[in-house]
Amino acid sequence: MKLLKYSIISVFLLAGCKKYLSEEPKKQASIKTVAQLEALVDNATAFSYEVNYTATYSTDDTEISKLFYQNYRTQSAVSVDRVQYYVWDVNGLVNQVSDPLWNGEFKKIFTANLILTNIDQVSGDEAARQRVKADAHFIRAYSYWVLANHYCAPYSAANMNSLGLPIKKTVEYTESLKRATLKETYDFILSDIAEAQKVTVDDVESLKPWRVSKKTLAAFMSRFYLFTGDLDNSIAQANVALASTNVKLVDFKTLKPGNSENYTNPSAVLTYVELNDWAPVKFLYWPEAYYTRYVSTAAQWHIPSASLIALYDTQNDLRYKDFIIQNGGRRFSVINPATARYTVFSDGRYIPAGFTIAEVLLNKAEVLARKGDVAGAMDAVNALRLKRMSTYIALTAANKDDAIKKVLEERRRELPFVMRWYDIRRFSVNDYPADNVVLTRDFFEVNSTGVNINNPKTYTLDAKRLLVPINNIEIDASQGQIVQNSY
Template identity: 60%
Template sequence: MMMKMKKTVWIIAGAMTLVSCKKYLAEEPNKEVSIQTVSQLEALVDNAPLFAYENNQTACFSSDDYEITKEAYKLNPGAFSANTLQYYVFSKDGVADMASDDFWTGEYKKIFTANLILKNIDKVSGDDATRARVKADAYFIRAMSYWAMANFYCAPYSAKNLNELGLPLKKTIEYTESLKRATLKETYDFILSDIAEAEKVTYEDVDPRRAWRVSKKAIAAFKSRYYLFIGDYAKAVEQADLALGSNSVKLVDFNTIKAGITRNFSNPAATLQYCELYTWNSTLFLFWQEMYYSRFTQNRSWYAPSAALMNSYDAGNDMRYKLLFIQNGGREFSIVTPMTARYIHFNTGYYIPAGFTRGEVLLNKAEALARLGDVAGAMEAANLLRVKRMSTYVPLAANGKDEAIRQVLAERRREFPFSMRWYDIRRLSVNDYTGDEITVTRDFYNVTATGTDVNTPKTYTLDSKRMLVPINTVEINSSNGQIAQNPY
């Protein structure tokens, strides 16, 4: 039976892999597979590499956390890919016309797998407790993928934007299902309906052995983010408090993180010191104890932090700065001049937490309280995180609502560089508070589809329309016109 289950799971995985990433939604997946037991479907959910990672170039390269100086590029053009530059300068056509979009494809693969589970879950043999849990997992996987994509490809959530274009809502594994984009409201309504189904899970707390499985505490953490993003601050606090009741998700004291490896370079000589997190592979970082739900942004290039991001830290006391910013990290990519920093986290620096962490839940609560006018409560929540991040603890303080909001947003940027900054830039552009909008500009060169002209400086500014990531042209064309491009 075990050999048959492994073979069947391999066939299912192969069916998903063989679907062309260039036209994922328009292809008919190979559904001629034998699914007979709930254990087989549970094995799909436990395929953590499929669900835990997102290859998200917008998050990596399009926010003001990322910076390529003109000098660094001019002297080292090979260190930055052509695709990176298209995202960096907010190109519409350059991003749309790429060969594929790994983020779009990856999330729809997760949705396909969730739909495959939901189609078969009530037909297979097995115990009812496992069946109920796997079903909840599938609903949560689908909701999470739709939420993530909605916050990149669609307009930011606001009352004004509810009738704007949402996503193609794939609810089955049938390739004949419509690919027409739903409205933003319909997309968010569908996400909430999936969350309601996921909440039927009986597991109260996060299982630290399988943090990619859904639990009530993980759902509360998600909902604290969800309600913060739509501006329902009272519910954001309520859900944050529920999530913070977890007994298994804990903050890591960054003062306890150990040294990792040393990298030596010559011509000229340089030594880079990495902390232990740099050496952690998936057998370790998937079980990072701060996570309610394992999900990581991955970048097979490198995170080049902006001067503004680095200057936002207390360099002498903030352990995030000391451990995660490698001052001469560009040497890993053959950059000698100018000295160029690198931001790292897990597994050679390519993986950054993007799922719900205890730190995020605390800051969700802190921001919501600040916006509700509870300054003391906001600072208390933010400082519960900060005490675990500083070598010499310096608490945040604020005199009034406006300063509290600024302090919490600054701490949020320091806690989630790259993985969450794009999300925040978008949502802060449409909320009802005018003091938190973020302007993103690039002082760079003229970048076209054919190359970069280092003799022509150019300034780029992110506008509200380009906050919507262009949908890949191959996806649009292969849908026979059903998928509409964002209006630019």
């Protein structure tokens, strides 16, 4: 699949130098008012989507069988560039025509920098100015968090001096692209969060859930502290977020049937819930979200693994009944082997990846489990399950280890294809070996140019490949400033 070929240099060249606004009026109107900058923030679709092939293909939530690949390798869902993520290839990824996650997040960072460059010079309401400034700092912080959790080593004391990210604070293309340390990268994220926390809006705005609020920040920091091992602060922030009156769990028993699809030769009927029919005009306002962000795939197909499917109570769990569509491959004329499809919004294009009340409850449950509060952990996780089961069955745990296991299984059931990569990375460096994940693939030989179906091969994910390689276009364009991860 051909992707738009441009680099972080290109993204920041869109701003060029200070003459940019006068030289390219067709691309960017002259910025004079706060309202113009606020309009950039309110362009929700510019910040709400991420094309993240690592999340979609690189974890044990995904399984591409050899038979499926042999029979349907012309499907865009298993094109060579996607399969390279599936087997954790390095050479193929660095030579792809582009990296949509890297480019997409730096484009968001560029827009945030454009706002911050101009915010103190434009005219307009002072309260709106401070709100937009907080939004821009948070947009930049969140994008850096996403990037750090893909292209850098997992957060740990041992990795603080390892390679971080290029820190872009301006729209100037001449700004250094040298990679900061991991510590400097996380310090920069926290400095942006500190600025965003000056926002005066307390709760998520139901009509603009992509705007920052104190509850939004608490939900993010619950995730942030969980991933940095600060359990006390994680649960404190989770409790702040859970006090929201505007963000609520959706009882999946109330979801209505969606449009069904009928197929012949052989006959099959695929049934969906209403969410599958929702377009952005509806799902951008998903009531469980503290912040609108979605993993997006144009292929419209997340392929659930047997290990993921096995985690569900197939009789009672509505996440299985509603989102894992058995024989869902018929949507793309896949017959043999019958292949499931995971779909939430817009016919499988989008899965919620921003922080939701479900994730915050799971953050709280995990912290309590790791701290040995078994009853508290089960109470938190069961508050979620109450809204997810056709017949409610409470989880119980015998001890601390069992509670951690139960919570992490629930986390995987609730957040497949969006949080699993992040979790695998943090499990690899924490001090609890029982949650470590070993990933293997039984597939074919994959190289930079294609897949050799005549040569079966087994792959194992190693610690070095927990870092996504940086595209060679970025390294070449930086003239050596950006250094590749070591493989």
